[in-house]
Amino acid sequence: MSGSTPDTAACCAGVAAGTFLSGPGPVVDFGPGAVARIPGHLAGAGARRVLVVTDRGLRAAGVVDAALAPVRAAGLAVEVDDDVTGNPSVEVVERGAEHARALGSDAVLALGGGSSLDAAKGIALLAPTPGARADGSGAAPAPGLPVVAVPTTAGTGAETNGFGVLEDLATRQKVYCGDASVVPRVAVLDPELTHGLPARPTAATGVDALVHGLESLASRGRDPMSEAFAAEAVRRAWVWLPTAVADGRDARARAEMLVAAHLAGQALTRSGLGLVHGLAHALSLHAGAVHGLALAAVLPEVVGWSLDADPAGWGRAAEAAGLPGAAALPDALGALLEQVGTRVTVADLGVGPDGHEALARTALADPVTRNAPRHPGSVAEVVALLTRC
Structure with missing residues (x-):
């Protein structure tokens, strides 16, 4: 996912005392050809009339028809909503x-990247309650429709939780829309669905998965379970992302990255993220930046800036990446981003010095920033950091 639940920091406040609470997640159906089992998962959720939430690109590429063929063959009524765009809005x-x-509709099938999955969870939540709003205003939503999630990118891990990150275009803020009732009943992880993804989006989505793992390991909200998920996600993504970008037909790399993204999603759902995501969200709002590239633009610099605030957390991240220590992380991250073609600057994404203050204010207001190991003390401090990105 491109974010975490807004109350993560509060939910994990007791970790310092040695306590933590871990809720249930989706059943995971992983493996090549797993899409053939979607009808059984929908039937298990009591579905008879299914709304498929996806995007027009996937539909035009034939991915939607391929994934839905077994659903239609099983006799389920299916309607497709392909209105989702990148960074979906309320x-x-x-x-x-x-x-x-x-x-x-009595169930939602979420098919696509993080944008489609996030939008699908919001749609499933609001559908049973006329008058409910995605920004939290309006009628209090009743429990949402059951969701089955089928990611087609190895990135957000949005299939692991019940919250979506949306854009409120009127206020230029990120909105967190969701509820435990729309945690996907099943996450269908079929690596064959990711084989046709070109190198550039493979790299951008893979960077998202990697950053989820890295920030989870240094998050103020981390707990032993999130650390375990995050460390394994970083270990896999560090090794297999370059291969997946270099050779999109490498079945092992595609499968490893899909698992890495899911594990990272499990981690961030428990721990929350940090300032890298806060700034990336701001870049998407103010400049329309692709999320993975926005993360890449600030990642090495934010990690370097916050190393001293949590040497243990960043040390675990370095260990998972096979590095000698936390101090090696910023340069190693820069090299990895260069290798996969995502080493960009904030200016490359269309924001010059005149726009830094707006980015800083938006990032400081984003709930994900609360979990950062080093929290900026002022807008000026973030602006100074952005001059190095």
Whole structure:
């Protein structure tokens, strides 16, 4: 996912005392050809009329038809909503919920990258409750429709939790829309669905998975379970992301990255993220930046800036990456980003010095930033950091 639940820091406040609470996640169905088992998972959720939430690119590429062939063959009624765009907005989710209500949908199949999965969870939550709003205003939503999630990229891990990160275009803020009732019942992880993804989006989504693991290991909200998921996610992504980018037909690399993304999603759901994601969200809001590239633009510099605040957390991240210590992380991250073609600057993404203050204010207001090991003390401090990115 491109974020975490807004209350993560509060939920994990007792970790310092040695306590933590870990809730249930989805059943995971992993393996080549797993899409053939989607009808059984929908039937297990009581589905008869399914709304498929996806995007037009996947539909045009034939991925949607391929994934839905076994669903239609099983006799389930299927309607496709392909209105999702990158960085989905609250308006997209509210329109989707109205569509689901009009169709009488009783389940949602989320198919695509993180944007589609995030939008699908919001649609599933709002659909049963006319008057509920994606920004949290309006009627209090009833429990949402059951969701089955099928990621087609190895990135966000959005299939692991019940929250979506949306854009409120009116306020230029990120909105966290979700509820435990729309945690996907099943996450169908079929690596064959990722084989056709070109190198550039493979790299961008893979960077997202890697950063989820890295920030989870240094998050103020981490616990022993999130650390275990995050360390394994970093270990796999560090080794296999360059291979997946260099050779998209490498079946092992595609499978390893899909697992890495899921494990990283499990980690961030428990721990929360940090300032790298806070700044990346700001870059998407103010410049329309691709999320993975926005992360890459600030990653080495933010990690270097915060090393002294949590040497143990960053040390675990370095160990998972096979590095000698935390001090090696910033340069190693820069080299990895260069290797996979995502080493960009904030200016490359369209934001010059005049826009740094707006980015800083947006990032400081983002709930994910609360979990950062070093929390900026002022807008000026973030602006100074951005001059190095």
